[in-house]
Amino acid sequence: MEDSVAEVIDEVVPRVVDRPAGPADRDRAGDGARDIGGIGATALGLTIADVAATDTATGAATGAAVRLVSALEDPTGKRHRARRARRIPPWTRRLAGPALLLVAWSLATGLNLVGDRELAPPGDVVGAARELWSSGELADNLATSLFRVAWGLLIGVALGLALAVVAGFFRFGEDVVDSAMNFLRAIPVIALLPLIIVWIGIGEEAKIFLITVGVTFPIYMNTFAAIRGVDIKLVEAGRAFGLSRTGLIRRVIIPGALPGFLVGLRWSMGVAWLLVVFAEQVNTDSGLGYLLNRAQGWNRTDIMVLCLVIYGILGLLCDGIVRVLERSLLSWRRGFTGT
Amino acid sequence: MATRIHGDLTADADTDTDPRIADGAGAAVRVRGLTRAFGSRAVLDGLDLTIAPGEFVALLGRSGSGKSTLLRVLGGFDDEVTGEVLVARRRAVVFQEPRLLPWTRVLANVILGLKGPGAAERGRAALEEVGLGGRERSWPVTLSGGEAQRVALARALVREPDLVMLDEPFGALDALTRIRMHALLHELCTRHQPAVLFVTHDVDEAVLLADRILVLSEGRLSFEASVELAAPRLRTDPAFAALRSRLLAELGVHELADATH
Numbered sequence: 001m002e003d004s005v006a007e008v009i010d011e012v013v014p015r016v017v018d019r020p021a022g023p024a025d026r027d028r029a030g031d032g033a034r035d036i037g038g039i040g041a042t043a044l045g046l047t048i049a050d051v052a053a054t055d056t057a058t059g060a061a062t063g064a065a066v067r068l069v070s071a072l073e074d075p076t077g078k079r080h081r082a083r084r085a086r087r088i089p090p091w092t093r094r095l096a097g098p099a100l101l102l103v104a105w106s107l108a109t110g111l112n113l114v115g116d117r118e119l120a121p122p123g124d125v126v127g128a129a130r131e132l133w134s135s136g137e138l139a140d141n142l143a144t145s146l147f148r149v150a151w152g153l154l155i156g157v158a159l160g161l162a163l164a165v166v167a168g169f170f171r172f173g174e175d176v177v178d179s180a181m182n183f184l185r186a187i188p189v190i191a192l193l194p195l196i197i198v199w200i201g202i203g204e205e206a207k208i209f210l211i212t213v214g215v216t217f218p219i220y221m222n223t224f225a226a227i228r229g230v231d232i233k234l235v236e237a238g239r240a241f242g243l244s245r246t247g248l249i250r251r252v253i254i255p256g257a258l259p260g261f262l263v264g265l266r267w268s269m270g271v272a273w274l275l276v277v278f279a280e281q282v283n284t285d286s287g288l289g290y291l292l293n294r295a296q297g298w299n300r301t302d303i304m305v306l307c308l309v310i311y312g313i314l315g316l317l318c319d320g321i322v323r324v325l326e327r328s329l330l331s332w333r334r335g336f337t338g339t
Numbered sequence: 340m341a342t343r344i345h346g347d348l349t350a351d352a353d354t355d356t357d358p359r360i361a362d363g364a365g366a367a368v369r370v371r372g373l374t375r376a377f378g379s380r381a382v383l384d385g386l387d388l389t390i391a392p393g394e395f396v397a398l399l400g401r402s403g404s405g406k407s408t409l410l411r412v413l414g415g416f417d418d419e420v421t422g423e424v425l426v427a428r429r430r431a432v433v434f435q436e437p438r439l440l441p442w443t444r445v446l447a448n449v450i451l452g453l454k455g456p457g458a459a460e461r462g463r464a465a466l467e468e469v470g471l472g473g474r475e476r477s478w479p480v481t482l483s484g485g486e487a488q489r490v491a492l493a494r495a496l497v498r499e500p501d502l503v504m505l506d507e508p509f510g511a512l513d514a515l516t517r518i519r520m521h522a523l524l525h526e527l528c529t530r531h532q533p534a535v536l537f538v539t540h541d542v543d544e545a546v547l548l549a550d551r552i553l554v555l556s557e558g559r560l561s562f563e564a565s566v567e568l569a570a571p572r573l574r575t576d577p578a579f580a581a582l583r584s585r586l587l588a589e590l591g592v593h594e595l596a597d598a599t600h
Contacts, residue, residue, distance in 0.1 A: 233434070233436065233438050234438060234440060236416055236438075237432075237434065237438040237440075238440075238451065238452070239415075239416075240414055240415070240416070240431075240432045241431070241451045241452040241494065241498075242451075242452035242453075243451065243452045247452065251440065251443070251451065252440060255440070255442040255443075256442070258442075330442075331478075332441050332442045332443075332478045332479070332480065333441070333480070
């Protein structure tokens with residue numbers, strides 16, 4: 001055993017000395033020296049001396065010109081700066097975008113780039129808001145719309161979640177639910193309205209039903225994909241450490257699917273507002289969509305723009321709610337947060 | 340022969356009713372004629388393996404030799420097998436990646452699946468033992484690779500297992516961290532005396548830690564060596580080098596010969 005190793009080393013060393021060797025050869029000779037570490041002092045001393053000689057010889061023999069470095073640079077691209085403490089709270093920075101839009105709007109109307117009849121200036125819109133607020137119309141219609149959206153979201157999220165859980169956890173559930181959902185998903189939700197009116201009329205239920213249907217799909221699609229995307233290795237680890245089926249769902253699958261669910265929630269909030277506007281323009285006498293529709297009849301662009309601004313603010317608020325949820329529920333994540 | 344899959348070895352088993360368990364009472368693992376085929380290819384082909392209580396067994400094998408498949412069978416992750424497989428009921432696994440739940444803090448990861456009021460206290464003690472006392476409230480993403488793997492060790496230890504199975508646990512760690520982890524694992528195993536099945540492709544690691552080394556090839560154990568080196572084991576010990584070369588040869592690697600020809 002030892003003999004064979006020694007023989008092999010005898011072979012290595014002369015070969016390396018014989019010809020000009022590249023760095024790879026030198027490494028191998030180095031390995032040889034290390035590997036015979038245990039064989040004996042004589043052999044060890046001899047080889048190290050040889051390798052040292054080889055190193056010098058190689059350096060001289062290759063004799064390649066030293067490659068010069070053309071320039072040095074700061075790899076951060078001169079953006080190197082001390083991190084400033086962020087004194088402004090982040091939510092105010094989130095308002096910078098809308099503020100910019102407001103400035104553009106003021107400029108466009110103030111400089112008469114757009115006529116008052118096409119787009120009311122911010123001052124008129126504030127006036128319209130005052131007028132409708134004092135008459136109570138704004139509060140009533142806003143409350144009605146919020147009520148519809150809240151119920152639609154609540155039922156739709158619950159339904160989408162339930163379906164995603166059935167399809168995600170059980171194979172038969174996937175076979176039955178997922179194919180059905182994908183079939184129904186292809187139907188534009190607003191195409192259901194005539195049928196909904198036949199079924200449940202034109203009351204509150206119809207509007208809430210429409211929103212529910214629209215909300216269910218984004219919740220379902222995202223949550224189902226997220227459940228199926230939970231790392232199987234973590235599921236295995238959970239099982240290996242004695243988690244029961246419910247423990248596995250509670251400790252591994254639900255937290256693992258949460259990021260996907262929140263994506264679906266954000267999306268479904270957008271869908272809910274879209275659908276409430278649509279539903280409130282058909283056979284209604286209340287809601288923001290009704291107000292918007294009526295403003296068209298009166299040719300009041302200030303009220304129209306007011307409604308649009310309210311939709312925008314509501315969108316921002318919904319986004320804020322999901323952000324707060326993400327921050328508290330997903331605090332374990334450390335993702336890319338932008339530069 | 341009787342085919343019994345995923346039984347449990349327990350010292351207090353009823354010996355009158357099941358003689359096979361009586362045989363197994365003196366072992367942490369007993370496998371007879373284990374076969375696992377993927378399609379027509381038998382990755383494990385009539386494999387026999389016994390591990391005594393408290394014994395540290397290293398399993399070496401080339402990539403694709405079925406090491407991980409064997410570990411998956413013993414861990415209970417794969418039941419499409421034939422043959423008899425018995426493993427200690429109190430067992431724990433350390434995977435190649437730490438597999439900590441990222442949404443669960445370190446302590447809760449360690450005591451995952453444990454019940455009872457003393458669990459948190461035991462978890463804290465286990466973290467202390469792996470040198471991570473005080474990190475109970477950390478999130479897994481904030482740990483280095485070595486720290487995460489130490490949490491995984493604590494998670495295995497806290498169950499006071501009779502058998503610990505490790506699947507190339509230090510393969511993804513840097514060389515310096517690996518040396519520290521070897522010392523830690525050695526110390527922990529000396530103190531707690533579980534039977535260990537340590538799957539690795541690193542021959543040095545096997546020689547350094549194991550009481551017995553097995554080589555898996557062609558779906559069977561093709562070589563077995565008891566390691567009788569004086570403690571502490573040093574890589575400079577000629578017997579260490581000799582065993583290392585022998586094992587490498589078993590794995591089809593002829594170090595210097597390969598390097599020169």
